[in-house]
Amino acid sequence: MLEAVIFDMDGTLFQTDKILEISLDDTFQYLRSMNKWSKATPIDQYREIMGVPLPEVWETLMPDHCNADREKTDAYFLERLVENIRSGKGALYPNIEEVFHFLQENHCSIFIASNGLTKYLNAIVDYYQLGHWLTETCSIEQIESLNKSDLVQRIIKKYGITNGAVVGDRLSDIHAAKDNGLVSIGCHFDFAQKEELAQADIVVGDLIELISVLPELAT
Template identity: 70%
Template structure:
């Protein structure tokens, strides 16, 4: 029976931190140019909520702004993220390619399930040529509920997955695994929180650790 691994993107495969502050600063500079923001860019607030869908991000960062303003900033932020990715300012986490190659050699299926938007995810996958290993990339945009558990359920049903794991750094990833009877592997990376990782079945500090875990996941 083949094993399936479903990976989160931000903070798990992609070092979002390298382009996050840059893109967010660009976006709030634009908001300042419209005379709709004073003060510093709320980067710390964003770090606290990393992993939630972008519509919820803007509700948090711009609580007193109109939905029209939030949509405008969402679109501008997405544009800046994609441009920074294409300009090579981001990076994958160490060993992503090595681990993906190993998993494919072991006949594992690889998927990506992310709260990121489709265009953003495609920019990363295309720039780093991840599609040579990844069967399909799924965005939270594909489901109405904006719930990571429902997104993973979509993958499980489409590919009839009965054995596998969800690999991610936040509670939404851990819950998505458990809600779909998969192993929850927490990544103790940049945006991870100890209280959330405590709920995972397994915790890794480096993606390379997945190679050693694979035999046990297959049992």
């Protein structure tokens, strides 16, 4: 069995889509109230870049705004996301408990490595009581480069991992695995893109498939 499995959060463990639109709408309504935005909420554009670090999100969605406006928007968006999580408006993907139990029973450490911010990740972990399964939840905030490959490298070095897998739905997850000599497992879920998943070693359509896939990867 592998030593460790490193999971992405958004679009992999957490069904971000359930709170994304309402949180984004809240945020851009906030901007409209300050006369900082006059167009429709760019939800489709956000879906296309889902999974990139938030500073890059606001640079893409608000290219004509100053950094101060983007930082205020980022802070407000984070507040709305956390509130919607704590209000129970989100959801995990199916079969996570079964998969985590399987990994724990087979002495495989479980990590989260996400481009999400620490406060956001902790809200999900706390609300869905995931903490007792996890060795550590790691945010891109912990890495100056804001590069997920570097975040995964940090986990590998800290815990002395020699064989493992990264499970995620976007290209940054696949690159994070390959850049660190780990197996890349792509999730064909809501935000996944076919051309990105084509670069993964393995693709699953449901997390429950990991129970049969992971033992075959043992070295």
